[in-house]
Amino acid sequence: xxAQQTNWAGNVRFAARALHRPxxxxxxxxIVTGGDRVRVLGSGHSFNRIADTTGDLVSLDxxxxxxxxxxxxxxxxxxxATRFAELCPVLRxxxxxxxxxxxxxxxxxxxxxxxxxxxxxxxxxxxxAAVRSVExxxxxxxxxxxxxxxxxxxxSVVSLGALGVVTALTVGTCPAFEVEQHVHEGLPWKVLxxxxxxxxxAAYSVSVFTDWIGPARVxxxxxxxxxxxxxxxxxARPAARPHHPIEGMPTANATEQLGVPGPWDExxxxxxxxxxxxxxxxxxxxxxxxxxxxxxxxxALRELGPLLAPVLRVSEIRTVAADPHWLSPAHGRDSVAFxxxxxxxxxxxxxxLLRVEEALAPFDARPHWGKLSSVAPRTLxxxxxxxxxxxxxxxxxxxxxxxxxxxxxxWFAPKEDAEGTPAPRxx
Numbered sequence: 001x002x003a004q005q006t007n008w009a010g011n012v013r014f015a016a017r018a019l020h021r022p023x024x025x026x027x028x029x030x031i032v033t034g035g036d037r038v039r040v041l042g043s044g045h046s047f048n049r050i051a052d053t054t055g056d057l058v059s060l061d062x063x064x065x066x067x068x069x070x071x072x073x074x075x076x077x078x079x080x081a082t083r084f085a086e087l088c089p090v091l092r093x094x095x096x097x098x099x100x101x102x103x104x105x106x107x108x109x110x111x112x113x114x115x116x117x118x119x120x121x122x123x124x125x126x127x128x129a130a131v132r133s134v135e136x137x138x139x140x141x142x143x144x145x146x147x148x149x150x151x152x153x154x155x156s157v158v159s160l161g162a163l164g165v166v167t168a169l170t171v172g173t174c175p176a177f178e179v180e181q182h183v184h185e186g187l188p189w190k191v192l193x194x195x196x197x198x199x200x201x202a203a204y205s206v207s208v209f210t211d212w213i214g215p216a217r218v219x220x221x222x223x224x225x226x227x228x229x230x231x232x233x234x235x236a237r238p239a240a241r242p243h244h245p246i247e248g249m250p251t252a253n254a255t256e257q258l259g260v261p262g263p264w265d266e267x268x269x270x271x272x273x274x275x276x277x278x279x280x281x282x283x284x285x286x287x288x289x290x291x292x293x294x295x296x297x298x299x300a301l302r303e304l305g306p307l308l309a310p311v312l313r314v315s316e317i318r319t320v321a322a323d324p325h326w327l328s329p330a331h332g333r334d335s336v337a338f339x340x341x342x343x344x345x346x347x348x349x350x351x352x353l354l355r356v357e358e359a360l361a362p363f364d365a366r367p368h369w370g371k372l373s374s375v376a377p378r379t380l381x382x383x384x385x386x387x388x389x390x391x392x393x394x395x396x397x398x399x400x401x402x403x404x405x406x407x408x409x410x411w412f413a414p415k416e417d418a419e420g421t422p423a424p425r426x427x
Contacts, residue, residue: 007051008044011283011346016057023062025137025167031056032165033141038402040165042111043083045104046370047284049407050115050160058165060110066168069094075132077170080110085273088265096173100124100205101268103316104277110166115370116158116329118337119268120221120318121205126330128157129323130172136164139402143167155386155393158327160369162408163397178224179204179267181257183243184236187216189302191234192317196294199236200319200336202229205268208317209245212305217243221268224261245270246279246314246341253277279313283342283349285356286368288329291319293363294336300359301338307355311348313341326386329366337368377411 006013019041022028032038037055044051051057059081066079067090074096078087084098085105091097100119102112111117118126133147134156144164146156156163191199192208200206205221218236222228242251242258253275255267271277289297298317301308308315316339320330329335340356342349349372357365357375366383367373381387391412394404401409 006044007046009047009280009282009284009344011047011344012049012052014041014052014057015054016052017055019057019059021059021062025063028058028060028063028165028167029137029141031058032137032139032402035402036400037405038139038165039405040080040110040161042081042108043106045107045111046115047372048370049405050370051111052407053405060108060165060167063167069096071096074173075170076173077168078109079168080108080166082109083107084109084112084265084269091173092176092263092265095176097176097264098127098171099130099174100127101265102127103269104271105265105269105273106271106277109169109171111370113157113169114159114161114166116325116327116368117370118318118320118330119205120207120320121203122201122319122334123321124205125321125323126158126325126328128325128328129321131157131169132172133170134159134166135168136397137167138164139398139400144397152393154324155326155390158325158369160327160408160411162394162403164403177264178261179264180222180224180259180261181255181267182220182222182259183239183257184218184220184231185215185239187218187231187234187236189216189298191236192216193295193299193302196298196336197291199231199234200294200317202231206319207245207270210315210317211312212302212308212315219245219270245316249279278341281344282313283344283346283372284340285342285353285372286337286339287356287360287365287373288320288335288337288368289360289363289365291334291336294319297336297338297360297363297365300362301356304352304355304359307352308340311343311345311352313343315340326390327369327384329368331384331386335366339368342372377413380411 035056037053039053068077136144146153203220204223207219210216244254318337320335
């Protein structure tokens with residue numbers, strides 16, 4: 001069967017020789033044990049070649065769906081290919097919730113956790129922070145379960161798909177809650193550079209959207225029952241109408257605003273299930289820096305505003321709490337994440353992306369694993385204290401390198417080769 005040609009955005013054309021859609025675990029095991037190179041394709045929402053392979057690409061979409069709620073333990077065991085849009089309504093029926101959600105519910109569970117995907121909020125870590133156990137199918141066909149507390153567990157969640165095929169995860173939940181979403185316009189830049197915590201910590205989940213030139217807009221997702229922060233002293237004003245994060249796009253695609261209370265899963269994402277997230281015709285990058293450096297980093301990027309504007313659709317600023325996962329971009333430090341939704345003009349974006357990385361380099365910026373970046377492996381390795389431990393974990397779980405690809409091998413090249421080697425590039 002011919003492989004799917006491109007990712008969701010269309011900027012990556014997969015090199016796989018075949019795309020498999022097994023319907024049973026037994027067939028999946030046959031594919032894995034019979035292949036020399038295997039990668040799993042989730043929802044296709046990555047913008048680099050993290051899902052690519054020259055061997056066999058596997059979609060888990062046709063495996064039986066698994067959603068097993070344990071209300072007593074407050075956990076849910078869920079199949080890897082399940083989308084958040086499928087899982088959330090089931091949890092809601094059990095009066096449970098996930099502590100945080102990504103910007104869109106279209107992602108697969110396993111893909112989001114494996115790449116360090118996150119929501120927003122001073123108290124919310126990456127989505128990986130909620131995982132309790134990971135179930136893997138290894139290259140020799142064994143089924144391995146790694147549980148919180150095991151020696152290797154914190155290296156197995158944000159795993160880049162390099163340890164094996166994740167078949168299921170068990171995730172912690174919390175009691176269901178409601179959220180009101182308010183948008184504020186006209187936020188002065190002085191607030192973001194001098195006291196960003198007043199805005200970014202104003203509610204359960206906060207996002208600042210900007211083009212780095214005009215005043216910013218603030219998405220405030222207030223958990224019903226929590227004290228409501230007043231942003232008026234910052235100079236921002238409540239919006240009188242709904243907004244899409246990207247001006248000019250249909251507001252019907254965005255989750256409901258204007259303070260109308262609703263279930264957690266219908267307010268925490270920016271985009272509704274069943275509607276187009278973002279623009280579609282786009283590229284994306286994102287970088288995490290220590291939260292204490294938020295104001296300085298905002299100032300550095302603000303200086304690039306005229307350079308960014310011609311190739312930028314929108315930029316988003318969010319906070320993420322520290323977590324212990326070895327390759328989490330928020331590993332060991334409370335972070336602020338700077339997200340860039342670019343136009344699809346890869347040639348024009350490439351030099352601008354390099355300038356963004358130069359501006360953020362003094363703050364030890366860590367890129368999102370599923371988005372575009374050219375940060376050198378040596379720089380990445382220096383930022384993650386468990387980098388070498390993860391390299392060893394890959395070798396132990398996958399000694400033949402079945403689940404690695406060119407991008408993973410570039411990142412985790414031997415130390416002597418980790419500097420000066422160009423990455424596989426799409427921009």
